[in-house]
Amino acid sequence: MTRAQALAVYNSLLDKYGLQYWWPGETRFEVMVGAVLTQNTAWINVERAIARLKQADCLSPEAILARQPARLAELIRSAGYFNVKARRLQQFCAWYQAAGEYRRFRYWSTARLRAALLMVNGVGPETADDILLYAFDRPVFVIDAYTRRVFGRLGMIAGDEPYEVIRAQFEQALGADVALFKEYHALIVVHGKDVCRxxxxxxxxxxxxxxxxxxxxxxxxxxxxxxxxxx
DNA sequence: ACCCAGGGTCATA
DNA sequence: TATGACCATGGG
Known part of the structure; x- marks a missing residue:
């Protein structure tokens, strides 16, 4: 797709829905946790899980790692797949803590950081890109089911291409623009919920x-x- | 009763 | 490379 086409859709969505100011979350770490919890899960159920984590003072790498898996699972019960996600959260936190937390990543290239995230069990391409874009402010375009559906129905992609193929199309059409990528992905999801449910x-x-x-x-x-x- | 949600892993062919 | 089973709650 061309830059003009990609921008035309963006402007159309922005005009219809307005700025979304994604990702919802008070801290970068909360964004990372939300990215794991929202895997194949309605956001409303993730919000409940995050609220319970906060309530239990369990929204830090240390607290999550200190808690027994089964006890962590009960806090995030509402997000579904709670046993799997409890394990994934702890594996992510173990990596994050060992790597030295946020300030240590400042001098990592986006490619290096992305590769490192993908090495963590439970972090796939979309979760990694959510974290890269919304927690680390890296210019990575997130591809999700709504992106495939919306642009597939617009005839701009087939929809079933491999993840990296679609991501490259958007990034090459738009250039590296963190603020644009954040709003664009948010608008795609909002529009998807609205008319491509x-x-x-x-x-x-x-x-x-x-x-x-x-x-x-x-x-x-x-x-x-x-x-x-x-x- | 069915469908779906802001996916990912693992086994299998 | 590409399917299929599996994970599981909560809302429409």
Whole structure:
């Protein structure tokens, strides 16, 4: 995609929804925790989990590492996958603490920091990029399910390309612009929740995952999303 | 009752 | 490289 196309969509979304001021969170560390907790999970349930962590005075690397896994899991219960995420949070904190915490990363290149994050078990490409962009202010464009869906339906990408392919397209079209990347990703998510909430559906029966012919699905365009499929 | 959410890992082919 | 099973709560 060209820079003009990418900016045209951004301006359209900005015009419709306004600035979002992402990522929600009081500290950089809270952003990192939120990035892990929000994996395949509605944000409202992450907020509850973070509130409980704060309430238990358990929102620091030391406190998270000091707590027994099962006891950490009960604090983040509302975020789902609590056993898995408790382990992931502790693994992330162990790495973060061993690496020397935030100020130590100041002179790391973005590429080096990204590679290090991806080495942590439980941190995949999107979680790493959330942390890089919103906690470390690095110019990395976050690709998530909404990005694939929205731009797929606009016909600007296929939607099922590998993560790195799509990320490179956005970064090459837009250049390195942290403030723009932050707002753009936020707007994509907000717009996705607004009009592209359902996953692509089979054009025949309106079923999603369980439809036998779902592979040849004909996802509705973002402008007609919400209209019922005929049976 | 089904679908979905601001994914990632691991085993398997 | 690419699927599939698995993780699990809470809201629509």
């Amino acid at each position: 359902s996953k692509p559906r089979c054009g025949q029966c309106s079923l999603a995952s369980r439809c036998p012919t779902a592979q040849g699905n004909d996802p509705c365009d973002m402008h007609v999303e919400g209209r019922a499929h005929s049976a």
